[in-house]
Amino acid sequence: MTEILERISTCVEFGKVDIKSPYPPAMKDQEGAFELTRHALDEGIKPGEILEEALIPAMSRVGQKFSRNEIFVPQMLMAAKAMSSSMIHIKPYYLSGETKRRGTFIIGTVRGDLHDIGKNLVSMMIEGGGWEIIDLGVDVSTEKFIEAAEKHPGAVIGLSALLTTTMENMRKSVEVLRNRFPAMKILVGGAPVTEDFCRKIGADFYSPDPQGAVEYLKTLA
Amino acid sequence: MRLSYRYSELLTGIDALAGVMGYLPGTAPEPVTDLIAVLSEELLATGEARAEYIIFDHVNLDPVSKTVEFEGVVFHVKPIIFSQIKNAEGVALFICTAGREVGELSRKSMKEGDLLRGYVYDVIGSEVAEGAADRMQEALKTAVALSGMGITNRFSPGYCGWDVAEQHKLFSFFTENYCGITLTDSALMNPVKSVSGMIGIGRKVKYAPYKCQLCDDKNCIYRGRKT
């Protein structure tokens, strides 16, 4: 890997957004993910390469450290911020079609549930894994999930629920989605959700944390 | 009894909030501690948490069905909680909330793309809701001590086997809505940063100083915290 890609990757992993960000102290006054990505593109490095060789591996290291309790939510969010600053330069290539995403991931918190932190963390990490995110928000009805699935054929879908009562709504939504889109991959998660529950309701995959979902999606794309 | 607390009474400092996020004292990165300081400061002045409890003196405790009944309403609290409440002469039901503002600030920050800020507001909200419940519990303890009674720990629907759907029964006693909490069909409280539950009252009830021994949730982030 070229030196600049390595530097971008390190910036994202440690949350170094741009030259102005004072954190991490060891990188103070140095250029961050934002500037370095610009330079890399100017040097002729392909946006897809930046994504595949710098950004996605950085977010993957972040996700793994989080799974091992070596870092906590705030550091994951700081890394995501650095990644977004890099993406500012890369997004135009998505729009022009020059760079492709790995796929589309639709996510929402199920009907009757208003929790969004966990869902937001999952979307952010999956976006960091190279996927386009369609975030339907909280209190999402089955109809809304269906609508989104119809609009994005081939998308993978993720449902989040934080209470045992709203897990019931998760069950109902998954049932309808499964019937309607037999081939669609369905992921479930949230504090009270378990592997066992996932299997019982006919979803494809459960993960207690975002990284598990990212790894699973890698096997699909 | 209706109670109100300023956030300044409930927030216990940067290390405590960083601790909830997972950090040992002194190990949280600077941008995180800085943000905790700034946002707590912002909310200290304006933030208000509310709590309310109602005491019921005539209760029936059924050791066979593990239920607590009063005023015609039966609560299926299940064995773990029942074993803690079984010697009670009365019970208190409570609800408390960190209010609407902190959740709105959190959502707004997240929407604008500042996830870290949104997350810090979220954790502050959780701590304030728990802190208000602690203070409410202290107030109840002091009040019943006057008549020589003690209290149990507080127990919430959704914990220790008690079905979260029983929140509907619990909320049927709080009709005036001093705390401003509404319940969705799926028993979720809105604002989200709210806590509800039941506390046993009596001469022979015990307070378990280390509550985690009662509960079997191995993943709970509160596990092992001695509060």
Ligand code: B12
């Ligand atoms: C902090 C907390 C609170 C706080 C804040 C609530 C909030 N959520 O904002 C307070 C004190 C207010 C609270 C209140 C209550 N709580 Co509470 N709370 C928690 C606690 C300890 C942590 C939740 C949290 O913020 N986690 C951090 C976020 C980032 O994690 P997350 O949302 O789970 O998301 C992660 C994963 O689940 C996963 N994920 C999430 N979605 C998805 C989706 C997909 C597709 C995938 C792959 C992964 C995934 O990835 C995320 C990142 O790692 C949990 C226990 C626990 N250990 O999780 C209980 C918990 C959620 N609470 C619970 C309960 C019961 C309640 C109350 C009903 C109790 C009561 N009667 O008062 C109330 C309800 C409040 C309401 N509004 O109705 C139960 C819910 C289960 C149930 N029995 O229904 C839990 C699970 C505890 C338990 N008993 O086991 N709570």
